Amino acid sequence: MKVYLLSAVEGAYGAFEREDYFTQEELRTGPGSGAGLPLRLQGRDADVVEELLSRAPHVVVTAPAADRTGLLVADIALLGEEPAELPDIPAGSRLELPGATPYLPTYEAASLGEPTAEFLRHYRDCALRAWGHRVLPRDEDRDEVPEWLALRHALLSQPLLEPERLARLALDFPEAAGWLAEHEERLLALRFGQRLNDVRTGVVATIHAGERVPLTGRAGGRGRPAASQPGRPSREKIVIYRFVEPNPGADWRWAMEQLRDRWSEYLAAEVMLRNPDRAPAFVEFVVLPMYGSPIVVENSSKSYARSRIEERRAEVRVQAQRFAAGDVTPTPGFVCRDCDLAHVCRMREQA
Numbered sequence: 572m573k574v575y576l577l578s579a580v581e582g583a584y585g586a587f588e589r590e591d592y593f594t595q596e597e598l599r600t601g602p603g604s605g606a607g608l609p610l611r612l613q614g615r616d617a618d619v620v621e622e623l624l625s626r627a628p629h630v631v632v633t634a635p636a637a638d639r640t641g642l643l644v645a646d647i648a649l650l651g652e653e654p655a656e657l658p659d660i661p662a663g664s665r666l667e668l669p670g671a672t673p674y675l676p677t678y679e680a681a682s683l684g685e686p687t688a689e690f691l692r693h694y695r696d697c698a699l700r701a702w703g704h705r706v707l708p709r710d711e712d713r714d715e716v717p718e719w720l721a722l723r724h725a726l727l728s729q730p731l732l733e734p735e736r737l738a739r740l741a742l743d744f745p746e747a748a749g750w751l752a753e754h755e756e757r758l759l760a761l762r763f764g765q766r767l768n769d770v771r772t773g774v775v776a777t778i779h780a781g782e783r784v785p786l787t788g789r790a791g792g793r794g795r796p797a798a799s800q801p802g803r804p805s806r807e808k809i810v811i812y813r814f815v816e817p818n819p820g821a822d823w824r825w826a827m828e829q830l831r832d833r834w835s836e837y838l839a840a841e842v843m844l845r846n847p848d849r850a851p852a853f854v855e856f857v858v859l860p861m862y863g864s865p866i867v868v869e870n871s872s873k874s875y876a877r878s879r880i881e882e883r884r885a886e887v888r889v890q891a892q893r894f895a896a897g898d899v900t901p902t903p904g905f906v907c908r909d910c911d912l913a914h915v916c917r918m919r920e921q922a
């Protein structure tokens with residue numbers, strides 16, 4: 572009989588006391604219980620080493636020289652001061668042969684469906700992962716949908732919210748009834764789930780909600796939009812809303828984080844500002860935590876927002892071209908760390 576003792580590095584092998592689920596607590600503890608491991612067998616005592624090395628007439632001990640964290644220290648007590656050379660063994664794979672070219676798959680063009688701004692954001696990070704998430708079957712999420720998410724889904728399910736449906740929502744979501752009543756005027760004025768098509772790239776940007784607000788009258792007020800006069804600057808703004816998870820401590824910084832990396836809202840703003848007939852004076856970006864109050868994050872008349880819009884426009888154009896060509900080449904890198912397709916793609920090792 573042969574026993575293989577693998578990964579014999581410092582600290583890997585030793586004897587320690589552990590909880591024994593089959594022994595009653597009172598039998599295990601207390602002086603003189605006799606249930607503990609004898610001191611001579613604890614840690615990495617010579618008796619432990621002897622025990623390990625005598626598990627079979629033939630014991631093979633191996634230890635890796637290094638792993639991904641760096642060089643490793645072999646356990647000399649198990650391996651000896653001068654470990655024997657490994658015997659010649661046949662190569663286990665082509666990769667172990669000198670000069671062998673590892674297999675690299677070819678990535679044929681794939682049909683990827685409709686290009687949406689948010690999909691392109693994932694696609695930019697890794698096209699193969701984005702493709703996989705779109706076309707491969709996935710386990711149904713069995714977790715219960717939180718109430719705020721169900722309410723958001725209900726709000727976005729139709730373009731307009733009429734008073735009757737608002738009243739029904741208050742009955743269906745009694746915990747949100749107060750919040751719905753508090754924001755009734757705003758919610759009734761919104762258009763939900765708007766899809767804006769960027770005709771230059773064919774990319775669709777979907778926003779949670781938006782509204783046109785006249786700039787005349789009280790600041791931030793809403794009412795019937797003032798029609799813009801040909802040749803005169805628009806007298807209205809467009810407000811883009813993003814409904815996000817509840818956060819009682821929400822502040823501007825947190826709201827900015829909810830929006831900063833998104834593509835949909837900024838591409839939608841770009842499309843709106845380019846509208847030849849009804850371009851607004853500016854676009855305002857608002858984050859609305861469910862059950863909370865709206866937070867104005869920024870607007871397109873400010874340079875930060877303008878540069879974000881410009882960046883998104885440029886990124887969308889680049890990714891839309893790749894997308895149209897059906898490019899699904901993987902991009903190993905930071906995103907591989909939590910990629911659930913790593914076992915399919917096998918490129919993580921190159922990241």
Ligand code: SF4
Nearest residue numbers: 697901903907910916
């Ligand atoms: S492991 Fe990396 S390269 Fe492979 S699909 Fe995932 S993210 Fe892309």
